[in-house]
Amino acid sequence: MTQVDAAGTGQDGAGRRNTGSGTWRPPIRQAIRRASRPDPWKRGPVLAASALLLGLLMLLHAEIPNRVGNLGSLAETFLPWFGVFIPVLLAWALWRRSASAVAALLLPVTVWLYLFGGMLSDKSHAGSYLTVASHNVGADNPDPAGTARDLVASGADVLALEEITPQAQGAYEKGLAKAYPYHTVLGTVGLWSKLPISETRPVDIGMDYGPLAATKPAAVKLTYNRGLRTTVTTHHGPLAVYVAHLGSARVNPRAGFATDSRDRNAQALGKAVAAEKSKRVVLLGDLNGTTDDRAFAGLTSHLRSAQEVAGDGFGFSWPAKFPVARIDQILVHGVQPQSSWVLPATGSDHLPVAAGISW
Incomplete structure (x- = not known):
C-alpha cells in the first residue's frame, strides 16, 4: 500500500518517489553515473x-x-x-x-x-606551344582503328604509343598517317609527329628475355624493344623525346608487390635520361607506377611531372573503367608544362594522357 504525504506525493516500498511526470532518482545516483562515464578526451x-x-x-x-x-x-x-x-x-x-x-x-x-x-586545384594555363600525348593502346584492344581516330581527334602534335602488337601496327599506321606524316616504331613502342623527327634509336632499358637473353639475335631483341629516343625538330629548336613501356607490376599473394623487372627498367631509363645532352627532354610512356614510388627516384630527380605542375586533379589513368592510379606519365625537363589532362577512353584498358608545353 502506498502512503500519501501532505504534499500529495506517493512513496512506494522501494523508496522511490513517484510523481505524475515519471520516476525521480536520487541526485547521488545521477552523480555516480556521470562520474562513471569516460571523459571525452579519454574515449576512443x-x-x-x-x-x-x-x-x-x-x-x-x-x-x-x-x-x-x-x-x-x-x-x-x-x-x-x-x-x-x-x-x-x-x-x-x-x-x-x-x-x-x-x-x-x-x-x-x-x-x-x-x-x-x-x-x-586547376593549375593549367593557356599558351602552350606543343601538345604531347601518350597512350598504352593495349595488346588486347579490339578496335585499333577506332583508337587511332580518337587519338587524331585529340589534336596532339606529338603522340607516343605503347604496347603496339604486330597485328595492330598496320591499323595504327594507316589511321594516323594523314594527321602525322612522321612516325617511327621500334618493337612495341612508337612515336607519331606532325613535326620532323630524326636520330631515332632504341633505348636499352634492360628488358629480360630469360636465360637465352645473351644469345638472342639483334632482330629478335628489337621485336621486344620497349624504349626509344628520337629528336623532334621544332621552330624553337630540337626536343629530345623518349618513349618507354616499363615492366609490369603485379600484386601476388606469395611475392607481394612484384616489381623486379619494372624497377630494373626504371633504373636503366633513369641512367639514359641522366646522360641526355639535349637541354629539352620529354618522356612519354606507361611506367607502370606513380611518381610517388621510390623506384622512380632516378627519373624524378631529372624530370618533373607535367600533371603535378600544370594538371587539374590527380589525372588517374588506369584502369580505364575505374582509374585509381596514374601510371601513364608525361615527364619533362627544360620545357614548361602549361596544362595536363586525361583524354577520353578508347578500346584500351588505359586512358590516354596529354600535356601542353611551352619553351
Whole structure:
C-alpha cells in the first residue's frame, strides 16, 4: 500500500518517489553515473592511435621497407587513397564522441593536404606551344582503328604509343598517317609527329628475355624493344623525346608487390635520361607506377611531372573503367608544362594522357 504525504506525493516500498511526470532518482545516483562515464578526451584510444598511425604512414612513407613484399612501393602507388580513411575515422570518432580521436585526426589531414592539396586545384594555363600525348593502346584492344581516330581527334602534335602488337601496327599506321606524316616504331613502342623527327634509336632499358637473353639475335631483341629516343625538330629548336613501356607490376599473394623487372627498367631509363645532352627532354610512356614510388627516384630527380605542375586533379589513368592510379606519365625537363589532362577512353584498358608545353 502506498502512503500519501501532505504534499500529495506517493512513496512506494522501494523508496522511490513517484510523481505524475515519471520516476525521480536520487541526485547521488545521477552523480555516480556521470562520474562513471569516460571523459571525452579519454574515449576512443584505439581510434586516436589509428589516426596518428595513418598520419605517420603518409608522412614517413619513404621509410616503409621494401624488403617484405615491396610494401613501401605498394603504399606509395596508392598513397593518395590513404585520405579515404580520414572521413571514416572522423565519423567513427563523432559517433564515439571521442575528442582525442578528433584531435588526432589533425595529423593525417595536415599531412594529406601537404602531400596532395595542390592536386585539388586547376593549375593549367593557356599558351602552350606543343601538345604531347601518350597512350598504352593495349595488346588486347579490339578496335585499333577506332583508337587511332580518337587519338587524331585529340589534336596532339606529338603522340607516343605503347604496347603496339604486330597485328595492330598496320591499323595504327594507316589511321594516323594523314594527321602525322612522321612516325617511327621500334618493337612495341612508337612515336607519331606532325613535326620532323630524326636520330631515332632504341633505348636499352634492360628488358629480360630469360636465360637465352645473351644469345638472342639483334632482330629478335628489337621485336621486344620497349624504349626509344628520337629528336623532334621544332621552330624553337630540337626536343629530345623518349618513349618507354616499363615492366609490369603485379600484386601476388606469395611475392607481394612484384616489381623486379619494372624497377630494373626504371633504373636503366633513369641512367639514359641522366646522360641526355639535349637541354629539352620529354618522356612519354606507361611506367607502370606513380611518381610517388621510390623506384622512380632516378627519373624524378631529372624530370618533373607535367600533371603535378600544370594538371587539374590527380589525372588517374588506369584502369580505364575505374582509374585509381596514374601510371601513364608525361615527364619533362627544360620545357614548361602549361596544362595536363586525361583524354577520353578508347578500346584500351588505359586512358590516354596529354600535356601542353611551352619553351
